[in-house]
Amino acid sequence: MTLVLPDPEVLCAELVRQLRPDVTADTALVGIHTGGAWLAELLHAALGIALPLGLLDISFYRDDFDKTGLHPQIKPTRIPFEVGGRHIILVDDVLYTGRTVRGAMNELFDYGRPASISLAVLIDRGGRELPVAARYIGTRLEVPSGHMLVLDRDEKGKLRLKFDA
Amino acid sequence: MRNPQLNSKGELQHLLTIEGLPRETLTHILDTATSFIGVTAREVKKVPLLRGKSVFNLFFENSTRTRTTFEIAAKRLSADVINLNIAVSSHTKGETLLDTVDNLSAMHADMFVVRHAESGAPHLIASHVASHLHVVNAGDGRHAHPTQGLLDLYTIRHYKKDFTRLSVAIVGDVLHSRVARSLIHALTVMGTPDIRVIGPMTLIPAGAEKLGVKVFYDLEQGLRDVDVEVMLRLQSERMRGALLPSAQEFFKYYGLTPEKLALAKPDAIVMHPGPLNRGVEIDSAVADGAHAVILSQVTFGIAVRMAVMSILAGN
Numbered sequence: 001m002t003l004v005l006p007d008p009e010v011l012c013a014e015l016v017r018q019l020r021p022d023v024t025a026d027t028a029l030v031g032i033h034t035g036g037a038w039l040a041e042l043l044h045a046a047l048g049i050a051l052p053l054g055l056l057d058i059s060f061y062r063d064d065f066d067k068t069g070l071h072p073q074i075k076p077t078r079i080p081f082e083v084g085g086r087h088i089i090l091v092d093d094v095l096y097t098g099r100t101v102r103g104a105m106n107e108l109f110d111y112g113r114p115a116s117i118s119l120a121v122l123i124d125r126g127g128r129e130l131p132v133a134a135r136y137i138g139t140r141l142e143v144p145s146g147h148m149l150v151l152d153r154d155e156k157g158k159l160r161l162k163f164d165a
Numbered sequence: 166m167r168n169p170q171l172n173s174k175g176e177l178q179h180l181l182t183i184e185g186l187p188r189e190t191l192t193h194i195l196d197t198a199t200s201f202i203g204v205t206a207r208e209v210k211k212v213p214l215l216r217g218k219s220v221f222n223l224f225f226e227n228s229t230r231t232r233t234t235f236e237i238a239a240k241r242l243s244a245d246v247i248n249l250n251i252a253v254s255s256h257t258k259g260e261t262l263l264d265t266v267d268n269l270s271a272m273h274a275d276m277f278v279v280r281h282a283e284s285g286a287p288h289l290i291a292s293h294v295a296s297h298l299h300v301v302n303a304g305d306g307r308h309a310h311p312t313q314g315l316l317d318l319y320t321i322r323h324y325k326k327d328f329t330r331l332s333v334a335i336v337g338d339v340l341h342s343r344v345a346r347s348l349i350h351a352l353t354v355m356g357t358p359d360i361r362v363i364g365p366m367t368l369i370p371a372g373a374e375k376l377g378v379k380v381f382y383d384l385e386q387g388l389r390d391v392d393v394e395v396m397l398r399l400q401s402e403r404m405r406g407a408l409l410p411s412a413q414e415f416f417k418y419y420g421l422t423p424e425k426l427a428l429a430k431p432d433a434i435v436m437h438p439g440p441l442n443r444g445v446e447i448d449s450a451v452a453d454g455a456h457a458v459i460l461s462q463v464t465f466g467i468a469v470r471m472a473v474m475s476i477l478a479g480n
Contacts, residue, residue: 057200060212060475069176069479070214072193074200079207110209 003143008151008159011122011138012039016046018136019089019120023047026115028086030054032104033075035093035151038159039122043091052080054088061103083112089136093151093161095121098132123161125149169292176480179291179300180473182309183350191354195319197472198465204241205467214475215244218275222248223265224303225281230439231303231313234463235278238470244276266290274298276478284308284343299477301470307343312473313438314347316466318355320458321393323465324434328352332359334387334429335378337397337419337446340368340408344438345397349376363387364419367408384419388428396421396437396446412445422448426456434458 028051031040037055044053055078059071090104105117120136125143143149148164168185172178177190204212220239224232232248239246251265266277276299279287284306291300304310325331333352339345339362352360353376362373363381373380381387388394399415409415421435435447435456443449451457 059200060204060214065214065479070197070475074197076200077203106213110211111207 005161006139006141008122008161012042012046014138015043015120015122015136019043019047023049024087025050026085026087027051028054028081028088030056030079030088030090030104030108032090032092032100033057036091037075038151038153039093040091043120051086054079054081056104056107058100058103058107061107063099063103077107079108079111083108083114085115088114088117090117090119091121092119093122094149095119095124095132095134096127098128098130101132102130122151123149169288172296172480177476178480179287180311180477181288181291181300181302183311183314183347183354184309186354188354188356191315191318191351194315194469194472194476195322197476198319198468201468201471202465204471211241211243213243215239215242215478218244218478219273220244220246220276220278220474221269221274222246223251223269223277223279224249225251225279225286226304227252228280228304230463231280234466235301235303235470238467238474241467242471242475244474262286262289263293266293270294270298276301276474278303280304282306301473301477304343307341307346309347310343311347312466312470313344314351315473316462316469317344317348317395317436317438318351319465319469320436320462321434323461324458325392328355328357331357331393332361332391333357333393333395334361334363334391335395335397336363336384336387336421338368338399339364339373339397340370341400342397348395349378353377361387361391365409365415384425385428388425391429392433394421394426394429394433394435396435398438398440399442399445412442416445420444420446420448421451423450423454426451436462439463
């Protein structure tokens with residue numbers, strides 16, 4: 001695969017620029033494990049959001065549980081604020097089929113009824129299988145199907161995009 | 166011979182006993198249980214993992230607590246739960262165990278949670294049912310009670326973190342206790358260096374040392390410097406013949422009182438699988454005291470059973 005992948009830090013700065021005008025006292029960020037959680041940490045700090053950062057692991061809400069079983073490593077879901085009435089921005093690394101976002105929305109509603117949910121992603125790679133759209137997008141990228149594009153973080157905390165087997 | 170709990174891919178298809186399961190499998194179940202703990206603290210105490218699945222609780226032997234915790238666990242996973250108290254139904258009309266199971270399979274069951282007074286009954290069912298079905302042993306005779314062993318393990322890990330430096334004492338009616346057997350296997354797999362069983366000679370199974378445990382017939386000797394005390398219920402209903410002079414005498418020698426508890430480490434925890442016999446195996450001052458984690462065991466038990474059911478259903 002000879003596709004040149006963009007620098008996540010540049011895309012992250014772009015997201016900060018898009019998000020900043022929409023942040024209010026009722027804005028809460030929720031990152032989807034694992035890549036989305038790393039990204040949400042950065043955005044949360046850069047935007048100076050008052051409400052604590054939320055994290056979701058959607059393993060219990062996946063629609064392919066019957067096919068693939070339970071994910072071997074489940075990270076904790078932590079929503080340390082009242083969901084009801086809040087404007088929630090879901091954060092994920094790569095938007096593809098939209099199935100992860102559907103699972104994340106289902107899980108959020110089990111914590112309460114948010115005022116709104118919008119979606120921020122580093123990369124929109126197309127290929128949607130559900131009616132899901134991101135409001136904040138780092139960049140759009142054509143990726144051939146069959147390739148898994150993910151965010152990776154090294155020991156020093158530096159993010160990079162890579163293809164997963 | 167292939168482990169009868171595993172499917173052709175080597176994944177856990179049934180949970181019949183802890184014996185023979187690798188440490189990674191136990192750790193995976195405990196870690197998964199941790200992620201279910203949070204579910205019960207939310208507004209909607211349910212996740213949709215087992216939506217549309219039918220879990221049949223087959224209780225050929227009476228139990229309220231275990232059946233209820235399995236039922237809650239299955240419901241929090243969004244499964245449909247059907248409780249069958251077979252001790253008072255078709256069994257008494259002469260139907261065989263496997264005929265009962267065939268009938269329930271024809272009702273499109275996905276999982277059987279089985280309790281039976283005969284050791285090996287869940288294993289018999291597991292080897293009989295179609296390959297998409299899952300069987301969880303909820304206690305069979307004196308053999309095993311794997312989810313209790315796992316929730317005990319979860320509780321010990323929660324309070325003590327590292328198994329490889331622990332002294333654990335299992336006290337009382339070890340002879341009749343499937344809980345003790347499952348816990349001994351579980352602790353051994355996790356690398357616990359010092360496992361003790363304490364009880365009167367008549368209630369310790371012959372050859373207990375072969376399980377790798379130290380046997381004590383004196384409670385005060387056995388409790389010295391332990392980190393964890395697991396008190397077992399005196400199972401009078403299983404006793405045949407004169408194993409004990411009286412419950413009062415048992416309490417005098419083997420009941421856990423504050424004075425005896427003081428022989429253990431200062432931060433020792435006291436566990437009990439329930440139901441408690443106050444004044445028989447445990448003094449009320451201990452059962453209600455600061456060292457007791459008996460009610461946490463109940464809470465953790467639901468998360469552990471959710472983990473077991475969701476891992477099986479996904480395999």
